[in-house]
Amino acid sequence: MGIVMTFFMVVILLLKVPSPIRDRLQSYQGHLALLALLAGAWNVFWYGAQNLGESWGNAALVSGLLMMLISLPLLQVDQWPSLLKRPTLWLQAKANLLPSGFYEFTLTILFLFICTYAISYF
Numbered sequence: 001m002g003i004v005m006t007f008f009m010v011v012i013l014l015l016k017v018p019s020p021i022r023d024r025l026q027s028y029q030g031h032l033a034l035l036a037l038l039a040g041a042w043n044v045f046w047y048g049a050q051n052l053g054e055s056w057g058n059a060a061l062v063s064g065l066l067m068m069l070i071s072l073p074l075l076q077v078d079q080w081p082s083l084l085k086r087p088t089l090w091l092q093a094k095a096n097l098l099p100s101g102f103y104e105f106t107l108t109i110l111f112l113f114i115c116t117y118a119i120s121y122f
Contacts, residue, residue, distance in 0.1 A: 006117040008039040012070050030076030040067025063113040066106050
């Protein structure tokens with residue numbers, strides 16, 4: 001499952017950092033962000049919560065929180081039902097109130113987690 005988490009961390013990074021790849025992924029941004037949000041939630045609430053106190057459990061908890069936080073503003077909720085749309089828009093508004101350098105900091109930390117996960121596969 002670590003490979004899947006690493007993949008979605010890379011996807012989030014590619015969606016946030018200006019690059020030619022981001023331009024190609026723009027049409028899929030809403031779907032990819034939703035999948036990344038769900039993967040981050042799984043990382044936090046399933047693996048991280050069950051293995052809290054172990055190094056990989058702690059890494060899953062922090063990286064999952066970062067995945068959810070970074071993917072939240074990328075969600076495109078225009079076509080969502082109002083039951084899901086309203087709380088998501090509220091969370092997006094709260095996420096947009098974070099300080100300006102916060103997302104750059106979280107992207108840097110997420111990149112370090114990508115490196116940590118990738119190194120462990122070798």
